Amino acid sequence: MSTWVQANQGGLAELLAISPVIPVLTIEVVSHAVPLAHALLEGGIGVVEVTLRTEVALQAIAAMAASVPGMVVGAGTVLTAVQYRRVAEAGARFVVSPGSSPSVLDAAAASSVPFLPGAATPSEVLALLEHGYRWQKFFPAEPAGGIPMLRAIAAPIPEVRFCPTGGIGLANAADYLALANVICVGGSWLTPAESLRAGDWRRIAVLAAEAAALKR
Numbered sequence: 001m002s003t004w005v006q007a008n009q010g011g012l013a014e015l016l017a018i019s020p021v022i023p024v025l026t027i028e029v030v031s032h033a034v035p036l037a038h039a040l041l042e043g044g045i046g047v048v049e050v051t052l053r054t055e056v057a058l059q060a061i062a063a064m065a066a067s068v069p070g071m072v073v074g075a076g077t078v079l080t081a082v083q084y085r086r087v088a089e090a091g092a093r094f095v096v097s098p099g100s101s102p103s104v105l106d107a108a109a110a111s112s113v114p115f116l117p118g119a120a121t122p123s124e125v126l127a128l129l130e131h132g133y134r135w136q137k138f139f140p141a142e143p144a145g146g147i148p149m150l151r152a153i154a155a156p157i158p159e160v161r162f163c164p165t166g167g168i169g170l171a172n173a174a175d176y177l178a179l180a181n182v183i184c185v186g187g188s189w190l191t192p193a194e195s196l197r198a199g200d201w202r203r204i205a206v207l208a209a210e211a212a213a214l215k216r
């Protein structure tokens with residue numbers, strides 16, 4: 001396998017353009033997956049990232065992908081090549097990682113499912129760009145320098161566009177979305193753990209509607 005591979009991002013820009021906010025989901029109970037997807041859709045959000053941080057994450061991706069055709073389901077926290085293949089088999093339409101590694105990049109190159117790799121420094125951004133990755137996750141956004149860092153990166157590297165994630169909420173999302181090098185933002189604020197536990201889908205639909213109304 002090569003250490004570095006060509007970008008696999010075909011169709012990714014269209015998926016990132018669906019919504020100003022991509023909810024980052026941590027699903028503990030698989031039966032929550034479908035009603036949660038319906039609640040987000042009802043609020044106007046048509047794309048999600050289901051993180052591989054729970055035992056049921058793969059099942060949740062498969063359930064949403066099979067039962068909620070209006071929702072574009074991506075997989076997040078994909079850290080290994082094996083995970084890349086498994087989320088693709090489960091029906092993920094795109095794959096997200098907090099960073100990148102040679103083996104995950106190889107798995108992306110061998111897959112038809114596009115990849116959104118993470119970067120937090122100019123060197124990481126450039127290394128991915130050298131191989132064609134023009135859409136990147138900026139993670140962890142707030143700890144890595146937030147809006148001033150993204151502005152600083154845009155000056156020498158304007159061709160990369162980001163989905164910043166980490167520490168973003170309704171209070172600062174609009175400021176990120178106003179940046180020329182931001183295509184959308186990610187965040188967990190639309191799905192508070194207590195709302196998920198209580199099955200409070202109405203609350204989640206309201207949070208989704210607020211997020212979907214953000215301008216970019």
Ligand SMILES: O=C[C@H](O)COP(=O)(O)O
Nearest residue numbers: 024165166167168187188
């Ligand atoms: O993708 C990563 C994060 O876990 C989401 O960050 P957040 O909880 O600060 O929104």
Ligand SMILES: CC(=O)C(=O)O
Nearest residue numbers: 076077078096097098
């Ligand atoms: C943080 C992140 O990018 C992920 O979990 O995929």
